[in-house]
Amino acid sequence: MTQPHHYNPDPHAHPGLHIIALVEAVKGALALLAASGLELLGPAPLQRWIHELIARFQLDPNHGAIAWLVGAINPGGVHLAALVAALYGAMHLLEGWGLWRAKAWASWLGCITVALYLPFDVYALAKHPGWLSLVVVAINLLVLWVLARDLVIRRR
Incomplete structure (x- = not known):
């Protein structure tokens, strides 16, 4: 158990x-x-x-x-x-x-700022597909996941 x-x-x-x-x-x-x-x-x-x-x-x-x-x-x-x-x-x-x-507020701030950047990163990936654009999107998604996971764990 x-x-x-x-x-x-x-x-x-x-x-x-x-x-x-x-x-x-x-x-x-x-x-x-x-x-x-x-x-x-x-x-x-x-x-x-x-x-x-x-x-x-x-x-x-x-x-x-x-x-x-x-x-x-x-x-x-x-x-x-x-x-x-x-x-x-x-x-x-x-x-x-x-x-x-x-600090929880820092995880919130990070989630908000990464979420604001993501549409521009996805747009850049669509306009200029390539490994660099893909890496930027992947890193920002990973950062968002880590910070959001931190916030979810805090709520439990």
């Missing part, structure tokens, strides 16, 4: 949560690093880089996404991008900390 499975609040009992926590912390740290870089560098190097891309690939700087990007790279746009990157980074660091500590 098997014993009923009881939730153990010890975060060390959940290696899947620790792996996801580490990935989230790395994503958060990289986003904060990117935000800092944007603030430190400002728009000038980005504008030079975009103009090099336009020249190298003979892109039309007056139409499409490139025209929008050229117009968006200004001090205000760079500050906004840095703010968004910093908020994204802080959220992922907080989620990583919460998952490491096996």
Whole structure:
């Protein structure tokens, strides 16, 4: 006769949560690093880089996404991008900390964010089928399963 499975609040009992926590912390740290870089560098190097891309690939700087990007790279746009990157980074660091500590709210946050990404991942897989798109969908489904399983076990 098997014993009923009881939730153990010890975060060390959940290696899947620790792996996801580490990935989230790395994503958060990289986003904060990117935000800092944007603030430190400002728009000038980005504008030079975009103009090099336009020249190298003979892109039309007056139409499409490139025209929008050229117009968006200004001090205000760079500050906004840095703010968004910093908020994204802080959220992922907080989620990583919460998952490491096996907090239910962190599993909920992870489930919600992965569920928001999945339609875009599936769309990318449909538009550009290949092993990389398939791996991204598979990893996100695995993460969703681990986090949802954690929440289901907590309810029991």
